[in-house]
Amino acid sequence: MSILDVTMNGVxxxxxxxxxxxxxxxxxTRLLYESERSQYEQVVEPHLDNEQPxxxxxxxHLMRLFTEFGGLLSCMYTDQEDLSLLTGHLEDVLKYAxxxxxxxxxxxxxxxxxxxxxxxxxTKLVFLVMTVILHQRLVKTGLLFNTISIT
Numbered sequence: 044m045s046i047l048d049v050t051m052n053g054v055x056x057x058x059x060x061x062x063x064x065x066x067x068x069x070x071x072t073r074l075l076y077e078s079e080r081s082q083y084e085q086v087v088e089p090h091l092d093n094e095q096p097x098x099x100x101x102x103x104h105l106m107r108l109f110t111e112f113g114g115l116l117s118c119m120y121t122d123q124e125d126l127s128l129l130t131g132h133l134e135d136v137l138k139y140a141x142x143x144x145x146x147x148x149x150x151x152x153x154x155x156x157x158x159x160x161x162x163x164x165x166t167k168l169v170f171l172v173m174t175v176i177l178h179q180r181l182v183k184t185g186l187l188f189n190t191i192s193i194t
Contacts, residue, residue, distance in 0.1 A: 070096040
């Protein structure tokens, strides 16, 4: 592993730790809708010693944090170069999350399509069996002659 890899891994860990920290600190006060706050106060706050909000809440609430980052970061960073670097890293995280989301969507569509094809194949098989049975019954009753024509 090169020094650059170690440095980038350290930077990425710092970025993800920072996102987690911001999320845990701002969830109860800035990220929840009014209707969600009472549930947070009753269910989550009493257990903050054991679990952090980032262990309970999911992607929807994390995306809310990203919409708040502009205001939060402008108060904390006065150096434009640091802010640009951090913004670039946050954009990379969002791109990664988007790609992962799209991969899951494509996988789900593929699974549904495969299920549909499986049902379709079973339906074709059932239709074929029913056709053969119907054909045999029609031949037995004399309504249909069992003939094969060769041309």
